[in-house]
Amino acid sequence: MKRQFHDDMTMDAIMREWPDTIRVILDHGLLCVGCPIASFHTVSDAAKEHDVEENQLVRELRRAMK
16 A cells, blocks of 8 residues: 655655656756665755755656656
């Protein structure tokens, strides 16, 4: 059974649970794939770190999770 996305999920957990999100992450120029910090960063953290619009990123990640 798939987990449900929530704001406290780490980027690592998101990529593991929904592998299709990896393409979204890479398309936004995020370096989360293989990054040791991905186990600690939430979507909000990653968006701030890479100067990406968080709401748009979340929308695209949710789309890829379906």
